[in-house]
Structure formats: structure tokens, C-alpha cells
Amino acid sequence: MIMDIPFELKSEIRENRLIISTSGYINNIGGEAIAKEFNNHLGRGIKYVVINLSGSKVVNSIGISFLLEILETLQEENGKLIFTNLDPAIDKMLTIMGIFKFAGKASNIDEALQSFPAQ
Amino acid sequence: MNNQSNIPSDSLSDILTNQIEVLSKKFPNFIRSVSIQELGDQIIQYLTLSFSDTYIEFAYRSATSNFWKVFSNSGAIHQQTFKQSRIESFGDSLPDNNKTVKIKIIHTLDDNSAIGILLLKNNPDQGFSDVDSVSVRLIVYIIEMAYRNIVHHKKEKDLVFSLNHRILQLNSLIETGIEVEKLDQTSSPHHLALIRAASLTNASYAKLLVASGQKIKEEYYFPEHLQNNRPVDNTNQISTKFTYREDTYIFDLFNKESRIGNMPFDDTDQLLLDALAKQVYASLENRYLHKETLEKQRIEQEMSVAATIQQKIIPIALPVIKGYDLAGINIPSKSVGGDYFDCLPISKRKYILVVADVTGKGVPAALLVSSFHSYLSAYSEGSFTLSKLATRLNKVLYRESTDDKFITAFIVILRPELGEIEYINAGHNPAYVYSRGMPIRELKGSGLPLGMFPDSEYSSERITLRRGERLLLYTDGVTEAQNEGGKFFEQKYPLDKYFSKHQHLATKEFISNLVKDIKAFTGSAPQNDDITAMSLWRL
Numbered sequence: 001m002i003m004d005i006p007f008e009l010k011s012e013i014r015e016n017r018l019i020i021s022t023s024g025y026i027n028n029i030g031g032e033a034i035a036k037e038f039n040n041h042l043g044r045g046i047k048y049v050v051i052n053l054s055g056s057k058v059v060n061s062i063g064i065s066f067l068l069e070i071l072e073t074l075q076e077e078n079g080k081l082i083f084t085n086l087d088p089a090i091d092k093m094l095t096i097m098g099i100f101k102f103a104g105k106a107s108n109i110d111e112a113l114q115s116f117p118a119q
Numbered sequence: 120m121n122n123q124s125n126i127p128s129d130s131l132s133d134i135l136t137n138q139i140e141v142l143s144k145k146f147p148n149f150i151r152s153v154s155i156q157e158l159g160d161q162i163i164q165y166l167t168l169s170f171s172d173t174y175i176e177f178a179y180r181s182a183t184s185n186f187w188k189v190f191s192n193s194g195a196i197h198q199q200t201f202k203q204s205r206i207e208s209f210g211d212s213l214p215d216n217n218k219t220v221k222i223k224i225i226h227t228l229d230d231n232s233a234i235g236i237l238l239l240k241n242n243p244d245q246g247f248s249d250v251d252s253v254s255v256r257l258i259v260y261i262i263e264m265a266y267r268n269i270v271h272h273k274k275e276k277d278l279v280f281s282l283n284h285r286i287l288q289l290n291s292l293i294e295t296g297i298e299v300e301k302l303d304q305t306s307s308p309h310h311l312a313l314i315r316a317a318s319l320t321n322a323s324y325a326k327l328l329v330a331s332g333q334k335i336k337e338e339y340y341f342p343e344h345l346q347n348n349r350p351v352d353n354t355n356q357i358s359t360k361f362t363y364r365e366d367t368y369i370f371d372l373f374n375k376e377s378r379i380g381n382m383p384f385d386d387t388d389q390l391l392l393d394a395l396a397k398q399v400y401a402s403l404e405n406r407y408l409h410k411e412t413l414e415k416q417r418i419e420q421e422m423s424v425a426a427t428i429q430q431k432i433i434p435i436a437l438p439v440i441k442g443y444d445l446a447g448i449n450i451p452s453k454s455v456g457g458d459y460f461d462c463l464p465i466s467k468r469k470y471i472l473v474v475a476d477v478t479g480k481g482v483p484a485a486l487l488v489s490s491f492h493s494y495l496s497a498y499s500e501g502s503f504t505l506s507k508l509a510t511r512l513n514k515v516l517y518r519e520s521t522d523d524k525f526i527t528a529f530i531v532i533l534r535p536e537l538g539e540i541e542y543i544n545a546g547h548n549p550a551y552v553y554s555r556g557m558p559i560r561e562l563k564g565s566g567l568p569l570g571m572f573p574d575s576e577y578s579s580e581r582i583t584l585r586r587g588e589r590l591l592l593y594t595d596g597v598t599e600a601q602n603e604g605g606k607f608f609e610q611k612y613p614l615d616k617y618f619s620k621h622q623h624l625a626t627k628e629f630i631s632n633l634v635k636d637i638k639a640f641t642g643s644a645p646q647n648d649d650i651t652a653m654s655l656w657r658l
Contacts, residue, residue, distance in 0.1 A: 006344045025342050027323055028376040058314055058341075060321045061284045062376045068280070076156055092294070096287045098279070 008055070009033050013041070017048045017113055023055025030056070031066030038070045047079030050112040054085035064097050071103050080104065082112040134250045141169075142257060149265040153272045155179045158265055159190035162258070166238070167192045169254070174239040182231035183379070222247050226259050228266055234259070288319050288387075292394055299402040308402040309368055310339045312395045317341050320357075320388040322372035323381075330367050357384045359396045363403050370396055418481070425485035426451055429459075432492040437462045437653075440470060440535050446626040447474075447653035448634060450596075450646070457484030457526075458594045458649035459492060463499050468534060471499050474592035474653050475528035476547065478568075487524055491516060491569070495530075505532050509543045509566065509577035516570030525570040529562075529592050538584045538657055543577045545569045548598065551591045551614055552584065555622055559615035589618065589629070590655040596648035600637045603644045608637050626656045 007024030018041045020034055038049060049070070053059075074081050082104040083094065094100060106112035145165050152158035162177040178187040222238040236255055240246065295315045299308035309327055317325035329337035360369040370392060375384045433449045440462075447460045457477025464470050475491060477484040494515050498508050509530060516526060527547040531540055542550065544564025552560040566577040584590055591614070598609040617636065621629050630652055637650060 006342065027321070028378070029323075058318050060318045060376065061280075061287070062321050062378060065280065065378060072154070073156075076154070089294075092290070093287055096290055097283045 007033065009037060011037050011041075013046070014113065015119060016046065017050065017116060018046045019050045019052060019109055019113075021052040021054065026053070026056050026059040026063035026067075028060075028062045030059075031063035034063075035066040035070055038073075042073065042077075047074065047077050048116045049074060049079065049081050050084055050106075050109055051081065052084045052109055052112075053087065053090060056090065057087045059090050059093055061097070064094065064099070067094070067099060068097070071099065075102060080116060082106050082115060084109050084112045131250060135253060138250070138254045138257065142261060146261060149261055150268050152265055152269060154269060155188065158262070158269060159188075161265075162236075162262060163190050163192050166236070166258070170238055170251070172241045172245065174237075174241060176235070176237040178235035178237070180233045180235075187235065222252055222255050224255060224259055226263065228263060230270065232266075234262055234266070285387075288391055291315055291319050292391065292398075295395060296398045296401075299398055300405060307337070307339075308406075309337075309370075309399045312399045313339055313370060314341050316370065316372060316392050316395045319391055320372055320384060321376045322384075322388075323374040323376050325373070326371045328369045330369065331365050336366060355381050355383060357389050357392055359389070359392050361396055361400050363400055364407075368396065368399065421481045422453070425480070425482045428482070428485035428489050429457075432459060432461075432489055434461050438464050438470065440533070440655075442535055442658055443533075444626040444656040444658055445472075445654070446630045448630045448651065450634060450650040452596070452646040452648050452650075457488045458596060458651035459488045460592070460651050460653045461492065461495070462653070463496060465499050465532070468536060470533045470535065471495065472531040472533055472592065472653060472655065473528055474547070474594060474651060475526050475569075476594045476596075476649075476651070477526050478524055483521070483524060487516070487520055487526065487570070490519055491526055491528075505530065505541050505543055505579040506577050509545060509569070509579075510575070513545070513567075513569045513571075513575045513577070514573065517573045520570040525568040527568045529564070531590075531592070532579075533584075533655070538586075539581060540584050540590065541579050541581045543579045545577065546571070548593060548595055550593075551618070552582065552588055553591070553615070553618035553622070554585065554588045555619075559618060584655070584657045586657050588657055589622070589626075591618075591652065592654070593652040594649060596646075596650040597633070597637065597652055599648065600641050600650065601644055601647065602641050608640050611640065612636060626654050629656070630654055 007022070007026070007030040009020060009022050009030075011018060011020045013019070018038070020037055022030065022034065024030060026034070034051065051067070051070075071081050073079075081102075083099075084106045085108060086094070086105060091105070094103075104112070104115060106115060145161070148161050149158065152161055159177050159179065163175060166173075166175045166177070174192065176189055176191040178189045180187045221240070222236070225233055225235045227233050236259065238247065238251075238255065295312060299311055309329065313325050313327045316322070325341040327337075327339040328335055355375060356371060356373050358369065358371045360367055362368075372384065372388070372392060374381050375388065376382075429449075429451060434447070437445050437447055439445075445462060447462070449458055449460060451458070457475075457479065459475045459477075460473065462470055462472045473495060475488065477487045477491075491512070494512055495508075498511055501508075503511065526545070528545045529542065529547040529550050530545070531542045531550075533540060540562075542562055542564060543566055544550075544562070545566040546568030547564075549561040549563040552562060554560075560582075562580070562582065564580060567575045569575075598607060598614070600608040602608075617633060621632055624632060633652060634650060
């Protein structure tokens, strides 16, 4: 059964890498919250971002459009975005929407952090 | 660039030509920009190189925004900053604004968005020439072309996104169809379909009710935590419903999201919701049929076990009793009842004959018959009277059976040499005795079924079976065999007529002919009960 919990977001910086972890439905509200959190850190020189979706099982295309925007911004900055802990349904959705042509995916946060260039 | 205000016309022409050449070289870079951000960077770089010691701003305002997105060089190459300012105040918030020489152009684009360029000399003593103004004008037109390209690129991107979204919807529709079929029997396919429908149509909230008449049987909400505090706009809603058996499934989706607020659901959303609801319907139907098939298989397996038990206790051959012709038959129905017959020798001078029928069908009935057979075999070796034997059988069967299970039985002790028939009827059909030329006699008896009450007692009765007389014990599968019209066999073919018609037949044929007659009577109607009969003919 799909876990259904209110949208929540947590973020942390590890060695100048931004890690955003979410739980709940990534729709307009969820997507906007992720983009806002990302933009808050963008001006501080953050170019490598991990979005950990371990607590999110449902996403809609509005939520995906925010993720695409983050991806485009990071491309312009020569940065990189990696998604982790993807539910199979979300993995498939992001694949169809073309996200993984430019973003990476990893099974967990540590694996994602290791795939960024060394500082 | 030239800082002089008055330039000879030949020189002006040369400068402009030079400007156009430089711009032509930069033109491909501007045109390749796929975002305002990228274009802004290009413009600032170009202007910074072209206008030394100048503070430069390039600004963009979308048609729907009240804010300028401002790029500037902060007075030095590549040190760009970004800020937003109110539409009416672009370029007006700089220090010493009134004292500074500047070029400021605001240009409205095709889609009502606007761009602005602001150039301020860092040294107030320096100024801009006419050529500078013309150059900036030229740049504005190039920006306009580049912007058209960005708009075109964005439309292309939106189209790709939209196409991908349609592919996603189709894919999810197929996947959901498979998933709702895969779910185990405790999960609800309708809940999964509701979540998928919300996600694929960008609904911010979804609700599903399963109702039977006025009674709500199931309620689902997505997201669930919004159940009691949902931001629902009832005017922005699509619904679908279907009825499966007694239950009506009502799906509601609310508030279609977009990046600029809620928008109305479209026809595709409705089609998608309808399609998902149809998948749920098909899934419910398949689940029902699957459950029915499993139940049928379970019953068939049970019947097979019951049939095996029954076949093991139904005698293959009956003892040969001197001076008598004895035969019995059991034709189990498809659903296997609990009929039983047997003849057990107690001694050379006594035999027990029994025909019995257990209430219910299947394994429980077969097991009770098996117990009955075992106890009867055990007790028949003792020296009990028939009454005692029946009383003991009743006690043990009462102990072993459930409230709804009991056995009707007609039990006979035959003393062959005397032709004596001592019998007890424990709630069973009466036995018949036929003597040529005489009316048929019924041996009724009056005992209660075995295993029904703990303290039932039984008393036996006796008759003498004379030479040429025939005794028939049977179960209700004989007399109550039904034809397609719902009539009972005995209604049309009373057994006394059968006796007189077949009086000359050996017992085995007598019994098998009876079964043939029953089969001919019932025709294609299904056999609902076991057919069991045993007959004894005194020669």
C-alpha cells in the first residue's frame, strides 16, 4: 500500500553539497518547496545537489516541472543533480519525463555524494 | 565606444559599420541562448566589453509579472548580480541617479513582456555619444530576435514536456491496469486507482466512496491527511462512478494544479479517470470470478476427499446369507452426500443390515458416516441388544458431531434361520416389505436421528420375513429424486408398483433396475443427492 503522509522537506549541507530529503506528495506545493529550498542555496555557490525521495511515493507532472527547472539551472551552472531512494513508480515517471537524460540516480545519499567530482 | 557627442557623418558611418560587424559576430551567441538567464549573461558580457567604466543593467519582465529580473555587471566584467525590482522602478533606484549620465531603454516585446537596458557612466564627467545610443538601440533589436528564439525554444520544450506527460499518462494507465490485477485479495484496486488518477491529472485532492444504497461502506482520500482539512474548490472537480453488484464506486478529483494556480480539468482528464474506473471494474469482476473458481475448486477437492472416504466404507461385496438374496447399491451425487449401507455378520446366526444418511454433504458428512461405520462395526461384535446398540451409537455420534450434523438410519438385525427382522428406525425413511399379491407394508419405527440429542433412547420392533417376501431399505435419494419439472420419483412411480412389476428379478437386478428407472425419470436434471438402496429377498 502507498504510504500517504503530509509533504515534508529537510535539507542539509555536506561538504558543500546540498541534500534535500522529502516525504509526501510531490505536487505543486511539494515541487515549489523543493525549488525554493534549492534557490535558497543556489546563491551560496551550491552546484551539486542530491534530492532524496525516500519518503515520497507519488509525484505529479507539476512537481516534475519544478524538478526539471532545478535540473536546468544546475546545467547552466555546470552543476549536477542526483536523485536517490526512488520508488519504482516515481523512477519510471521521471524516466519517461526525460529527467535522467541529464540527472543521475543513486540508491542512497552516500552513493550519490561519491559520484560528484572530488573537491 | 566613442565618448564624443559630435562626430562627423563619415566617421559616424564607419563607427556604426564597425558596430554592426561586431554585433554580427556576437549574433549567433545571442541567438543560441535558450533562456533569459543565458541571454542576460551574453548581453552583460557584450555591453561590458563595449562600454568601459560603465555600470550596466539588462532587465527582463514577463507579461504576467510585476517584477524585473535584473542582470548587471556591478561595474566590473563578469561580476554579475541578480535582483528583482518593481516594474515602475527599473533603473531608478541607483545612487545619484539625477546627476548621472545614462542610457535607459525599455522595449516591449511581442508577447507583452519587456526588456530594459540601463547604462550609467561610473565617472559623471563622461557621457554617451549618439553612436552609443544607436548601438544600444541595435542591440535591443537583436535581443528581440534572440528572445523570439527563446520563446520558440520554450514552446518546443513545453511541447516535449506535454508529449512526455501524455506518454506518462498512457504508460501509467497500462501499468495501473496490470497493478490492480496483481494486488492480493486484501488490497483494494480502487484505492490504488484513485491515487494514480490524482497523480496523472494533477489533482491536488481525490476522494473515493463505496456505497451500498445510503450506506457508505468504504471511504478513501488522497492525500489522506487532507481528509478533514482539504482545500476543495467544488467548481473545479471531475467525477465518475460505476455500480458493481450492490456497490456504487464514486471517484471525485478536485483542484487541477498548474504552475499558475488551479485550472479546469480537461476532457483528457475525464477520459483518464473513466478509463481507470473501468480498470477497477474489470479488476473487481476478475477477482470475483477468481474467488468463485477457487471456491469451486475447493469444493471439488473436498468432494473428492469425501468420495474417497465414502467409497472406502461402502462395501464392495455383501455377505452371502443362506436362503436369502441380498444386494445393495450407492450412486453418489456430484456433491457427495453422506449415504451409507452395509451388512455385517454378527455371528453365523445374526446379521446387521443398515442404510443411513448424514445431514449435509462433503467431508464433514463423510467423516461422520465413517465414524458411524466404525462404531457400528465395533458394537456389533458385542452382545448388545439392538436398542442398546442404537442408544450407544447415538451417544458417541452426539459427542462427535456438530449441532447441525446427525444421522438418520434404518438398522435391522436379521436372524436368517427364523426369518426374523428386528429393526429400529432412527428418523429414517420407512422400509418396505413386499409380498406377492399383498399390499406393500411400511416399517416405520419412531426413533430420533442418531447424534441429534444426547439421551435419545430407541426401542426395536420385530416382524417375520416370509419366504418370497422382499425387504427394501433406501435413502431419500430414491424417493425424492427430482426430474426437470421438480417432481419426485415416488410421486410418479410409487414403490409398490415397482415391487409388483419386478417381483421376479434377482435382488441385484431388482436394485439396479430401480436405479435405471430413477435415472430415466430424472432425465437431464442433476442428481442432487446420493441414491442408496439395499434389498433382501427371502428365497
